[in-house]
Amino acid sequence: MSNDADESRTATRREYLQYGVVAGAGLLAGCAGDSQSNAANESASGETPTESTATQTETDSTTTEAADESTETPASRESWTVEMKPRTEITFEQIPESAVVYRADYADMMIALGQGDALVGMQDTQSLPMEMLDELPDVSVAPDGITPLREGGEYDKEVFYEIGADLHLIDPNNAKNYFGFDEADITELGTNVAPWLGSFIRRPQDSIGPNYPYYTLYEAFEKVAAAFRERERYEALATVHDELLMSISEQLPPKAERPTVGLAYLIPGEDYVGSGVFYLNDATQPGMAMKQYHDLGVGNVWERADVSMDGQVNYEALLQADPDVLIAHNAFGYTDSIEEFRTGVVDVMREDELGSQLTAVQNSRVYRGGKNVQGPIINLFQTEIAAKQIYPETFGEWRGLGETPEEERLFDRQRLSAIINGDS
Numbered sequence: 001m002s003n004d005a006d007e008s009r010t011a012t013r014r015e016y017l018q019y020g021v022v023a024g025a026g027l028l029a030g031c032a033g034d035s036q037s038n039a040a041n042e043s044a045s046g047e048t049p050t051e052s053t054a055t056q057t058e059t060d061s062t063t064t065e066a067a068d069e070s071t072e073t074p075a076s077r078e079s080w081t082v083e084m085k086p087r088t089e090i091t092f093e094q095i096p097e098s099a100v101v102y103r104a105d106y107a108d109m110m111i112a113l114g115q116g117d118a119l120v121g122m123q124d125t126q127s128l129p130m131e132m133l134d135e136l137p138d139v140s141v142a143p144d145g146i147t148p149l150r151e152g153g154e155y156d157k158e159v160f161y162e163i164g165a166d167l168h169l170i171d172p173n174n175a176k177n178y179f180g181f182d183e184a185d186i187t188e189l190g191t192n193v194a195p196w197l198g199s200f201i202r203r204p205q206d207s208i209g210p211n212y213p214y215y216t217l218y219e220a221f222e223k224v225a226a227a228f229r230e231r232e233r234y235e236a237l238a239t240v241h242d243e244l245l246m247s248i249s250e251q252l253p254p255k256a257e258r259p260t261v262g263l264a265y266l267i268p269g270e271d272y273v274g275s276g277v278f279y280l281n282d283a284t285q286p287g288m289a290m291k292q293y294h295d296l297g298v299g300n301v302w303e304r305a306d307v308s309m310d311g312q313v314n315y316e317a318l319l320q321a322d323p324d325v326l327i328a329h330n331a332f333g334y335t336d337s338i339e340e341f342r343t344g345v346v347d348v349m350r351e352d353e354l355g356s357q358l359t360a361v362q363n364s365r366v367y368r369g370g371k372n373v374q375g376p377i378i379n380l381f382q383t384e385i386a387a388k389q390i391y392p393e394t395f396g397e398w399r400g401l402g403e404t405p406e407e408e409r410l411f412d413r414q415r416l417s418a419i420i421n422g423d424s
Contacts, residue, residue: 079092080226082227084171084197084215085213086173086199087173088171088172088195088196088199090167095229096118096165096167096227096228097118097166098119098163098165099120099165099166099167099169100121100149100160100163100165100168100194101119101123101169101198102122102149102171102198103122103123103127103373104122104127104378105202105217105288105373105375106375107119107127107128108374108375108376108377108378109221109224109225110224110228111133112375112377113224113234113420114230114422115230117145118228119146120145120163120165121149121165122146122148122149124148124149124150125146127371127373128141128143129377132381133377134401134402136377136413136420137417138417139417139420147163154180155178155180157181157188157189161189161192164193164194167194167227168189168193168194168198169198169224169227170197171198172186172190172196172198173200174198174200175196199215200214201214201217201220201288202287203286203287203289204285214286216288216291217288217291218241218376221234221238221375222234222238233419237419240411240415241376244380244383244410245295247410248387251391251394251395252391252394253391258390258391259323259324259325259390260321260323260324260325261293261298261323261324261327262301262325263283263290263293263329264279264280264281264329265278265280265281266278266328266331266345267328267334267345268334268335268340268341268343268344268345269344273344273345273348274348276315276352277313278312278313278317279312280313280317281329282300282302282303282309283299283301284298284299288373289374291379291383292370292379293386295383296386298386301323302317305321315354315358318355319354325360325367325389325390326361326365326366327366327369328341328345328366328368328369329369330370331345331368332370333371335368338400341368345366345368346364346366349361349366369386370382370385377416377420380411380416381401384409385398387410395408
């Protein structure tokens with residue numbers, strides 16, 4: 001990349017972006033410009049408002065002899081700072097008009113905050129919750145307007161330049177771990193294109209360090225809401241979430257009467273389910289990937305049965321724990337429909353000599369589980385899905401997305417839609 005090209009790109013960045021220092025990393029800082037008219041009245045956790053004063057101007061007045069020859073009119077504006085540990089902090093002076101994300105968790109957050117039109121780039125649009133959005137009146141996102149971050153399976157810095165977003169809503173460590181970028185690349189894009197803001201929340205980042213902080217889904221969501229000055233929407237969505245969990249918790253049976261639940265990767269294909277090869281999941285693992293199971297009180301059935309979770313396992317391991325309910329973790333991500341899952345997983349297990357001995361198989365309680373990447377919208381649906389899969393007698397049978405009768409829904413789609421659209 002030539003120096004001339006770098007200088008040209010820097011010069012063409014929006015004038016309201018100005019950069020400072022990222023806490024502990026020296027990467028980037030914030031967005032500058034005129035603030036929104038209502039910004040001065042908003043504050044959120046993780047958002048630190050600061051005051052700045054615009055350049056004073058001289059205005060000649062000739063309309064009256066009593067008028068001063070010049071009038072100094074300071075126009076105050078507020079900036080605000082949002083920090084996401086371990087390494088991003090931005091001082092904003094204007095709400096970002098466009099943003100790039102890595103995966104569906106932060107994309108979901110933007111859509112939930114009414115910022116779907118500002119979503120201009122992500123890893124791939126196939127992970128967007130389109131079927132779930134179809135259940136929400138007047139809520140949509142246009143995948144055709146979102147640029148994939150990788151071309152031909154590889155990530156390229158040039159794509160970030162071409163998109164030219166106002167904000168990279170991505171943990172810089174993800175850019176290193178998954179994009180193949182080095183520290184110089186991250187600094188370059190943070191300086192020449194847009195600042196970084198984000199933290200990996202799917203699971204603990206033990207590979208980076210034992211003290212790597214991670215946020216719960218709603219802690220991260222609150223930070224994103226602060227960046228976009230959408231405190232009111234955030235609080236309304238958090239209320240829907242809290243009311244859903246309260247309603248579910250009040251109806252759960254006593255612990256002694258609850259079914260045992262096992263999570264595992266049950267992947268269609270001859271190399272996996274076809275060969276009796278599985279990978280087990282810990283439902284108690286911290287992070288947003290397992291949030292619905294945390295909220296439903298699901299434990300680690302494999303650990304209780306002293307089943308090793310290292311690497312691949314076989315039918316004997318599943319039978320050792322023999323859970324009442326078997327959920328294929330992230331099957332929404334690797335199967336396209338309930339029918340495909342039944343044909344490629346359930347029917348294959350039922351026809352296997354050992355698989356047919358599993359209690360969950362015998363009782364038709366092997367389910368297609370939700371995505372392992374979720375934001376607030378996906379999580380509301382996936383909490384409802386998991387509740388119905390585990391407790392059908394209490395919450396109604398799970399039939400599939402778009403197939404739940406209105407009287408059996410655990411949260412109000414119309415209310416959620418109104419919040420997202422700013423009509424609540």
